[in-house]
Amino acid sequence: MKNTNSENQITRKDAIKKMSKYAALTAIGTFVILNPKQAQASSPPDPGGGLPGIED
Amino acid sequence: MKATTSPKLIKAINDDNVILWFENSNRYVVTSSTHSNLIKLYMNPDESRDSFVSHLEQNFHLNTSESNAIFDDITLFLNESTHVESKNSLLKEISVPTEGYIEQSYKFSDNIVTIRYESAIVQTLVHPQITHHCIDNNSNYDVLFDIFKTDDDLHLFKDGIHIGSYKTHSFHFLQGKFALELTNTIHNTNINNWVATFHASTISNGKESVMLIGDSGNGKSTLSVLLMAHGFDILCDDFTPLYEDDLQLYRYPAATSIKTGAFEALKPYIENLDLLPTHTNIAKRVDIKYIPPILSYDSQVPSLPCNKIVYVKYDATKHDSLNQVSAEKILETLIPDSWISPIESHALKFIDWFKNIECYQLNYSDNNFAISKFKDLFEE
Numbered sequence: 461m462k463n464t465n466s467e468n469q470i471t472r473k474d475a476i477k478k479m480s481k482y483a484a485l486t487a488i489g490t491f492v493i494l495n496p497k498q499a500q501a502s503s504p505p506d507p508g509g510g511l512p513g514i515e516d
Numbered sequence: 517m518k519a520t521t522s523p524k525l526i527k528a529i530n531d532d533n534v535i536l537w538f539e540n541s542n543r544y545v546v547t548s549s550t551h552s553n554l555i556k557l558y559m560n561p562d563e564s565r566d567s568f569v570s571h572l573e574q575n576f577h578l579n580t581s582e583s584n585a586i587f588d589d590i591t592l593f594l595n596e597s598t599h600v601e602s603k604n605s606l607l608k609e610i611s612v613p614t615e616g617y618i619e620q621s622y623k624f625s626d627n628i629v630t631i632r633y634e635s636a637i638v639q640t641l642v643h644p645q646i647t648h649h650c651i652d653n654n655s656n657y658d659v660l661f662d663i664f665k666t667d668d669d670l671h672l673f674k675d676g677i678h679i680g681s682y683k684t685h686s687f688h689f690l691q692g693k694f695a696l697e698l699t700n701t702i703h704n705t706n707i708n709n710w711v712a713t714f715h716a717s718t719i720s721n722g723k724e725s726v727m728l729i730g731d732s733g734n735g736k737s738t739l740s741v742l743l744m745a746h747g748f749d750i751l752c753d754d755f756t757p758l759y760e761d762d763l764q765l766y767r768y769p770a771a772t773s774i775k776t777g778a779f780e781a782l783k784p785y786i787e788n789l790d791l792l793p794t795h796t797n798i799a800k801r802v803d804i805k806y807i808p809p810i811l812s813y814d815s816q817v818p819s820l821p822c823n824k825i826v827y828v829k830y831d832a833t834k835h836d837s838l839n840q841v842s843a844e845k846i847l848e849t850l851i852p853d854s855w856i857s858p859i860e861s862h863a864l865k866f867i868d869w870f871k872n873i874e875c876y877q878l879n880y881s882d883n884n885f886a887i888s889k890f891k892d893l894f895e896e
Contacts, residue, residue, distance in 0.1 A: 482593050484585035489548040490533065490844055493597075494851035496542060499680075500692035500713045501855065503732050503754055 521594035522559050524860055526552055527867045533843050535867050540598040542858040544851050546844050558590045610681065612662045612673050621657060622649040624702045624769055625814055630657035634664030641670075641687055642694050644795050645770040648808035659701045661694070672697070692855070695755040695768060703759075703766055703818060711758045711862045711869070715853035717772070718751040718765050718822065719743050721894045725751050725765050725820040728828050729849050735830030738778040739886055741807050745785035746887050748894075749816055750809060760862060763869045764819040771806035779805065781883065824874045824893055825850065832881040838889040839877055846875040 485491050523536035523545070534552035536545040557563060557571060565587055572583035617632040618639055630653070633639035641663065662673040670690045672679040674697055682690045696713060700706050717728045717740045728736045740750050753772040756765050774782060783789050792805045809816075825846050826838075847870070856866055876893070880886040 482589040484582065485551065485589040485593065488550055488554075488586075490546065491548075491551060492546040492844060492848060494544045494546065494847060496544070496712075496851050496854055496856040498542075499689050499855060500696045500755075501715070502688045502691035502695060503715065504688045 521598045523555070523594075523597070525864060525867065526556065527864075527871075528552075529843055529867065529871045535847075535870075536597075537863045537867065538597045539858075539860055539863075542856065542863070543597050544847070544856075545597070546847050554586065555590060555594075558587070558594075610666065610671055610678060612671075612676065613664050617662070617664070619653055621651050621654040622646055623651045624649055624698075627659070627701055628654050628657045629659050629661065629698065629701060630654065631661045631663060634662075638663050638665055638670070640795065641691055644793075644804075644806050645773070646698075647806065648771055649769065649813070661697070663690070663694070692755065695770070696757070699755075699757050699766060699768055702769065705759070708859075709760050710857060711760050711763070711865050712854055712856040714756040714758065714850060715754065716756040716825075716850070717753045718756045719890065720749045720751045720817075720820050721747075722749060722817065723820070724894065725822040726824045726826060726890065726893055727756060727765070727822055728826050729846065729853070730828040731849070733775075734828050735778075735880075736828050737772050737774050738782065738830070739828055739880075741772050741774055741778075741782055742785060742883055742887060743890055744772075744807075744810055745782075748890065749811065751820060758866070758869065759819065760865060762819070763821070763865060765822050766819045767813075767816065769809070769813050771808045773804050773806050776803040782807075823872055824876065826893070827875075827877040829877065829879050830881060831879050834879045834881075836880045836882050836885040837878070838893075841875050841877045843870070843873075843875055845877065846873070 482491065524539040525537035526534060528534050528549065532548065534547055534549050536547065536552065536555065537543070558568060568587050569580060569583040572578045572586060573580060576583075578586070613632070613634055617634055618636065619630060619632050620643065621628055621630045628651070631642070633643070660675055662671070664671055665684065668684050669681050670684055670687055671681045672690055672693055679697060680690065680693045692713065696707060696710070714727065715729070717736045718725045719728065719740060720726075728739065730736050737753060740753060744750050750772055751765060752768040753770050755768050755770065757768065758764075759766050779789065786807060789805065792807070795804045795806070827841065827846060827849060856863065878886060878889060
């Protein structure tokens with residue numbers, strides 16, 4: 461199972477931790493939890509990236 | 517308790533996969549028909565824990581411990597799937613700047629849009645993508661946007677009405693909201709009529725469209741421009757809206773952003789590529805050029821049906837290939853990258869629309885291979 465957070469607030473490590481949460485269900489087969497974004501967005505900035513002059 | 521935690525929609529999308537949709541959290545779960553049947557059994561109000569476990573032992577050849585574990589997992593999963601995280605809202609009053617802004621007008625068919633940017637830096641958030649629609653400033657506009665910054669917040673106003681405020685590090689949400697509002701203006705509609713806005717580029721042959729998805733840096737935009745140079749039309753770059761009435765994808769008239777690495781590869785195909793301004797985008801840690809459409813906006817259709825999605829991956833280490841892939845593979849990328857309306861009727865329309873989508877993955881490093889495969893896709 462994969463768990464994807466809509467706001468990219470969780471790391472891959474967190475996601476893997478969550479994946480093991482429903483071990484009995486995931487053992488049976490495909491079980492993918494997907495959260496859409498809560499708002500419209502363009503491509504997000506790369507990690508650590510910001511817009512020059514925009515961020516304080 | 518079961519009723520409040522149950523998925524609102526349970527829909528099979530093919531022989532193998534079922535989608536569960538939870539209304540409270542707007543969460544999708546792609547799973548097997550076995551899971552779906554187990555969850556339906558669990559949700560049956562007449563079913564107790566003991567009878568559920570007994571059913572699994574008899575029909576699924578599981579032991580008591582395994583059957584209890586599944587019951588516990590479903591209980592935990594359903595409870596978590598309906599949990600909604602609280603949102604912080606910005607309550608303080610915001611005033612639109614009345615002077616010192618940079619004003620620019622744009623024309624999209626018959627619509628004149630004027631934007632007042634608080635500063636040149638704020639202007640970089642949306643102007644480069646729509647520069648090709650610039651006209652001389654026109655006070656007789658149809659819509660006025662204000663985009664400005666106070667402290668650590670970016671604000672978007674439309675005709676003096678507050679549309680949204682975003683932390684500066686979340687500027688891509690302001691860009692997304694602006695894209696939606698501009699789409700509303702151009703297509704004369706409002707947010708309540710959109711089923712979804714996908715993080716995708718969409719290509720058309722004038723009759724139908726194919727959506728390109730993939731992680732940032734996978735080569736979607738570069739491929740879009742290559743396809744445009746070979747006679748296809750870019751319906752949308754990066755932002756693809758799906759309309760509720762006809763379940764078609766609607767045009768978003770932004771220029772296509774390409775990164776430094778693609779400049780040389782595209783030079784033979786795009787006239788005067790060198791003359792287009794280069795924007796240094798620290799957010800993406802790369803230089804970017806915006807390629808405007810070759811054909812005029814007015815000469816192109818506003819919307820098209822789509823029944824193919826291609827997951828694009830530029831990868832020089834693998835053999836070029838175009839293969840059909842599972843719905844699950846596409847949904848894993850499509851859903852978390854996109855906004856999907858939380859309204860039940862829209863969730864249902866999204867699932868029904870997706871049921872008819874053919875799913876592909878393109879691995880390519882040879883441009884000619886990718887172009888020929890897209891020609892095939894459109895001819896099928």
